[in-house]
Amino acid sequence: MSELIQPRILKGFRDALPAEETTRVLLVEKLTASFRSFGFVPIDTPALEYSEILLRKSDGETEKQVFRFTDNGGRDVALRFDLTVPFARFVAAHKDELYFPFKRYHIAKVWRGEKPQAGRYREFFQCDFDIVGSDSEAVDFEILSLMKASLSAIGVEKITIKVSHRGIFNRFLSLRGLSDKSEDILRTVDKLAKIGPDETASLLAEIAGKDTAADILTYIQGAGNRPEDFEATLSLMEKMAGGPAEDTERMRKIRSLMEAVGIESSFVLDPSITRGLDYYTGIVYETFLNDLPEIGSVCSGGRYDNLAALYAKDRISGVGSSIGLDRLIAALEKLGQTSGQAGFTEAVIFNTESTDMAAAQKAAATLRARGIACEVYPDAKKMGAQYAWAEKKAVSWGITLANGSLELKKLATRETETLACPNCAADKILAGR
Template sequence: MAQKPSIPKGTRDFNAEEVAKRSYIMETIKEQFQVYGFQPIETPSFENSDTLMGKYGDEGDRLIFKILNSGDYFKDLKKHINFNNDLVYRFYFLIDKIIEANPNRLELNVLAEDYFDTMKSEHKEVISKYIEENSEFIISTLNSQVIIGDPKDAYKAQISQNFLDFILDKVVLNSYNSTSFISEKALRYDLTVPFARYVVQHQNEIEFPFKRYQIQPVWRADRPQKGRFREFFQCDADVVGSKSLFQEVEFIQLYDAVFSALKLEGLTIKINNRKILSGIAEVIGAQDKLIDFTVALDKLDKIGEEKVKEEMRSKGISEEGISKLQPLFTLKGDFTNQIESLKGILSASEIGLKGIEELEFINTAISNLKLKTATLQLDVTLARGLNYYTGAIFEVSAPKGVKMGSIGGGGRYDDLTGIFGLKDMSGVGISFGLDRIYLVLEELDLFPATIAESTKVIFINFGEKEAMACLQAVTKLRQAGVKAELYPDAAKMKKQMNYANRRNIPFVVLVGEEELKSGVFTLKNMASGEQHKVEFSALVELLGN
C-alpha cells in the first residue's frame, strides 16, 4: 500500500506565489539592513548541544530539537550491551561461588577470591561498587533463599532487576555523561546564541563595533498555532562592542524604515528599560520577586488592575508594595508625561533613574530625527526577555484590528558573549518576525500586485517549425532581461491559454504560419483580451517595461 505523503506538524510547503511574497519581505528587510551598514553572516543549521543547552532556561531547553548521533554511536552502544551481558554473567557466577563457599550463612567478604581475581578490571570495579552500595540487600536476599533451599534460581529472580538498574544508572549513563552519547548536536533555537558563539570564536577577525545581520531558519519543538511554527525564519540585526545609546536610536529608525518600505504604516514601536523594572521592584521591596512582579504587570491590558493586584498578592508581594504601584496603573499621557511620572515613582532608586535617563536620551534623539510612519511609545509593562536584556527593550505589535502577536522585538544585553568566555561585550539587537509579517501583509492586502509574476510572456506552440522560431525570440527576450518561456508541447490552443491564465502570465505571443511569413508577432494581453501585431523590437520594448 502506498504511503500517504505528509510533513511534520509545524512545518510548511510554500508554492511559487508564497515563496515570491516571502522573498519580497526578506529582500526589503535585507536592503534596509545594508543601508544601515550591517554585514551579513551565516551560521550552521545545527550547533554542538552544549553551545545551546542552558542558554534559554528550562522552557527553552525543552523546545530544542536534538539530533541523534549516527555511526559510532550504534557501535559503542552495541559494545556496551555486550559488556553488560558479560558483566551480569560474571556477577551471577560469583554469587554462585559465594553460596558454595558458605552454604549455611552467607558473608560477602567470602568472594571466591580466586575467581574474582580472574575478572577483567572493569568487571571488578563495577561489581565491587555494586556490592559496596547494596550489601545489605544482597545478604538478606541470598540468606533467605539459602534457607529455603533453592538458591540457584531464587536469587536470580530477586537480584537481577536491582543489579541491572544499577548498571544502567551507574555504568551506561554515567560513563557517557548522561545523554550526550545519544545526541551531541542540536538544531539552532534562535540566531542570537549562535551569533554570540560566532563573535567569540572569530573575535580576532572582527572589527568592533561589529554590525551583523542574519536571515536564516530556526527550529523549536513548540505547539503549532497561528503565527507560531516549529520551523521558521528569523531576521536579526545586532551591534556588539558598543555601549552607545545611538545604537538604540538607529534600531528604532531601522524598524521604521523597514515597515515603511513594506507599506505597513502607522505601527507603534513600544520601548521600556530593564533598569526601570528593576527600580520599581526595588521601590516596592520585591527585588527577589522581579519576575513574578513583571509577569503580573505585563497582564494589565488583558486582565485589568484588580486581577493584577490579586496575582501580585498570590506571589507574596506586600500590600504596602502594591499601594506604591498605584501611579503605574494610571500612567497616561505621551512619552514625556510618562517619564515625569516615573521620576516621582523611582526617585529613591538609583538604577531606576538610570533607566529613565537612557529612555530620555533615546526619546529626545527620535523627536529631533523624526520617524517616517511609526510612533515611539513608552510601555512600562513591557518585559520581554527579562533574564536576558539589561537595558532598553523593544517590541512592535501588529496593527490594530489584526489578531497577531508581536512582529518584532529586541533590546540591549550587556554580557551576551560572557557565556562563551568573552566578558564585557555589550550589544543591542532586534529581530523581525518574517512569518507574522507575511500574515499581516496578507490580511491587509499590502503585497504588490505584480509580486507573484514569475513569467511575463509565454509563446504558444503550434508545431515544430513555429516552436523553433518562437524559441529564437524567447532566447533574445531573455537576453534583454524579459522573463519569457515557450509552451513545450503542441497542445490544443485552449489548453495552452488556460495554462497561461492559471499561472497569471500577463501576455501571450502567437506565432503561426501567417506570423512566420510576415515576420511579426501577435501579442495578446490576457487581462484585457486585446491583441496587436508587433515587430520584435516593439515586442522587446513593450515587455521590457
C-alpha cells in the same frame, strides 16, 4: 512496481508553495535591503550545534522543545531553536576577526518541537538584527529606527513600537525592596495588555501586597499611551524610580533623535513592556500593527549587557531585534497587504503547431536581454490549456509567432497588436509597466 509511499510531511512542518514562497522571498529581499542600508552585514551559522552550546542557558521549557539527538559520531547535538544563542557563540568564537561595533542580520530557519497550533510551526524563519560592541544610545536609536524603516520598506506604515527600559524598572523595584521578587513581578506585568489592569493588580497584590501593587500599576500604566505622552510618562517613571539617572537621560536622548529624524509618531513609551524574563538590561520594545494589534508583537528585542558571557571573558554588550516573519506574513495576508504575486514571468511565447521553436527561443532570449522575464510554452497544446497556465502564473503578456509576424496580446484584456519584431514587443512591454 513497489507500493507507493504516502507523500506526507511531519506534523508542525509545511511546504511553501510558489505563491507563499514568492511572498516570503520578496518580503525578505526588501527587509534585507533595509538592513544593508543601515550597514548591517549577513552571517551564517550551522543549523546543528553541540547541545552543550545551545542549551546551557536554557530553561526546562526550551530543553523539552528542542530537536536533540546523538549523531553517528556519538556527539550530543541539537537543531538551533533561535538565532541568538548561535550569534553569541559566533561572536565569542570570531571576536578577533570581527570589527566592533558589529552589525549583523541573519534570516534563517529554527526548529522547536512545540505543540502545533494555528500559526505555530515546528520549523520557522527568524529574522534577527543586532548591533554589538557599543553602549551608545545612538545604536539603541539605530535599531529602533531600522525597525521602523524595515517595516516601512515592506509597506507596513501603521505601527506602534512600544518602548521601555528595564533599568528604570529595576530601580523602581529596588527602591521598594522588591528586587528579589522581580521575576514574578515581571511575569505578571507582562500580562497587563492581555488581562487588563484589575486582574493585573490583584495578581500583583498577591506578590507584593495591595499598596505596592497599586504603586506598580501606576508605574506601568504611565501617563498616557500616545507618542506625545513620551516625556510625561518618562517623568513619571523617573520620579517613581528615584530621580534622573543615565537610564532616563538615555531615553530622552533616544526620543530627541527620533524627533530629529521625524519618526517619533511611531513610538510610545510604555512602561509595561518588559520582555518578561529575557536577558535584557536596557531598552526593550515590541511592535504592534495598528490595524491588527491582537496578533501580538511582530518585532521585539532590547539591549543586553553581555551577549557571550557563557563563551568569552570579554563583555560584549549590544542591542538587537527580531522580526516574527511568519506572524508578520500571516498578518499582512489578513490585511490584504501581501503582493499576491504568483511568479515572475512577464511574457509567455505561446506554442502553436506552426510555431518555429528556434524563433521562439530567440525571441525569449531577446526579451530576457531587455530585462523581461519570459518563457516559451514548450508543447503545442490547445490554446485553452496555455491560457489557463499563463493565468495561474499571472503572466501579463502573451506572444504568438506565426509566419514571420509577431502578435502581442495583453492577457487581461485580450487586446492584441501585430508587431514587427521581438524588440518592438519588448518596447511595448516595458512601456506598459
